[in-house]
Amino acid sequence: MPSHAAQMPLPAVRLPAVHLRVGAEALTTGSGGSFDHINPATGRVQAQIPLAGPDEVNAAIDAAALAFTQWRACKPAARRDALLRLADLVQAHGDEFARIAVLENGSPVRIGSTLVAHAREWLKYYAGWADKLEGSVTGSFIQGGDFTYTQPEPYGVIGVIITWNVPLISLAMKIAPALAAGNTVVVKPSELTPFTSELFAQLAIEAGIPPGVINMVPGTAQAGNALVVHRKVQKMSFTGGPATARKIMAACAEHLKPSVMELGGKSANIIFKGANLDLAVANAVYMGLGALAGQACILGSRLLVQDDIYDEVLQRLLVATQAMPRGIPDDPQVLFGPVINAAACERILGIIDSAQSKGAGQLVAGGKRMGGTLAEGYFIEPTIFADVDPLSDLAQQEVFGPVLSVIRFSDEAQAVAIANNTVYGLAAYLYSQDVTQVHRVADQLRAGSVYVNGAARLPPHAPFGGLGESGFGREGGKPGLDEFIRPKTVCVAPLG
Structure with a gap:
């Protein structure tokens, strides 16, 4: 737990x-x-x-x-x-x-x-x-x-x-x-x-x-x-x-x-077969859910996973999310804290409810406000939707909260097409051990920054910004x- x-x-x-x-x-x-x-x-x-x-x-x-x-x-x-x-x-x-x-x-x-x-x-x-x-x-x-x-x-x-x-x-x-x-x-x-x-x-x-x-x-x-x-x-x-x-x-x-x-951003995080799944899943949980409870424009809130590894990645995500330390953010062990205020809490929960009612994806983790000793704060459970429709509001609109949309793809061309099908263009992420594929896909992604085999970084010497x-x-x-x-x-x- x-x-x-x-x-x-x-x-x-x-x-x-x-x-x-x-x-x-x-x-x-x-x-x-x-x-x-x-x-x-x-x-x-x-x-x-x-x-x-x-x-x-x-x-x-x-x-x-x-x-x-x-x-x-x-x-x-x-x-x-x-x-x-x-x-x-x-x-x-x-x-x-x-x-x-x-x-x-x-x-x-x-x-x-x-x-x-x-x-x-x-x-x-x-x-x-x-x-x-x-x-x-x-x-x-x-x-x-x-x-x-x-x-x-x-x-x-x-x-x-x-x-x-x-x-x-x-x-x-x-x-x-x-x-x-x-x-x-x-x-x-x-x-x-x-x-x-x-x-x-x-x-x-x-x-x-x-x-x-x-x-x-x-x-x-x-x-x-x-x-x-x-x-x-x-x-x-x-x-x-x-x-x-x-x-x-x-x-x-x-x-x-x-x-x-x-x-804002609705950044795609693409995991190809053959990728280092330990690294890819750890960063997916950190960026999609843990870091600032998903409240950052640069984070990879759309997780695109290739068919061959989809089931394994989803299972790993659920295990890692369940184990993620959460609570009062002064605890040095805590990774997952509250959202900013009551209005944000209500808005995010409304998005989750709407996604469920519209069948945008299958809710496999979270989806509710956290209770018990955290009930008075603005804590929302880390939430994962699987098999998300890439054209749904859930996949297209920025949530700015701890909600991760997992999307299945079959091949490289489909992954790039899904990743680029957004009005945003701030960042994108990809995980692959194939260096040729890395450069080929990075060249096609419509984003101001592309991060390969790693989480978001903002080094001062590198230009940062978006398009669209x-x-x-x-x-x-x-x-x-x-x-x-x-x-x-x-x-x-x-x-x-």
Whole structure:
């Protein structure tokens, strides 16, 4: 039987008091009102946080615009060193970040600890770019021609809106390249996860990043709209769902404002015959069910299994799922925790019920809310549907919860066709011992990232992003830096 750790004491970490970080000010109230923050593992209110309204958002944008002149003029090495100090401080407070995540969004502490390490690497990677920004000479003609060159320039104020599932990673992925390039930012964290952003902002000040360079205004859609429509915001970077992205893009269109959109996913995870099934099944359970209770866009929520090994893989999945440690996420052994809130719990259970009533697949595990000592939290049993119709809503729509759809395929061509038959295109996974097949299939998969014989990874040096309803633009690598730079061309006419 899986372990239930609900009797474990909640973490001793003290949640930081949330402020609206507007320039040098740390405001304890906002015109957006306040929000009762609920611990997902207990269903109980644990803090009241201030919410920014348009007044605070506008003030934060003004502060960022004022700070931009100073930050842009900083020597690149100074920006580099400040980001490196911030990276070290994030590492030094790693245990605090991990334990805050337990209370904030129910992330198991063992997962939160790994996310801290990833965030530090993203900060360090982009710190290293700060003093390596280069222009180029595009035309140099000694006799009678123009001397033409480009120079990289920051946009100015960047508006950042992040979602609640991995806030620390999102902050590092967006803020680090924006600041390295010389921009300033106004960040609207989700009201569901304001504590991570509060600690991050405190550490940024300690690292020597000047007031106004990073502004934090947690709030609802009202605050987000005020950020998007402001004329001083030169570009938006958003992580969230396609429905919200459409609204942001429509608002940006009024001012022809560019944006980066990191959106949802319905990623296919393909297991071919001959694959290492121990590895493939372990990662399928981890990604489809365990990691953040399935609440991440990159995870492989559609499991495609070849006919020859289908029955064996399904049986292995059931055994591994049953053994997966679940419970209060502060227990270091727990892999599977709660979903974010009551609304998500109700929505996911509704999807499960709808899939059953429509005959989208055979429910072989889970499907209900967890009871006993976990009943007051937002725990849903790890849920598996077998023989799922690849055209059903269950296989086509993002669940964002612990629901895995297992789909049968006969050959490589059918696997690729099923995998690509989606409006999303964020990630794909494949397991095969045939290196020729690996490269052939990877080339055909319609996805921004393809992971072979392994789980999802977000190394800072590799571009990450999607296509279709998974969004556009890239985070990571040089392309992630280029999102925050616009080249200026200078043409110098010959004298005389």
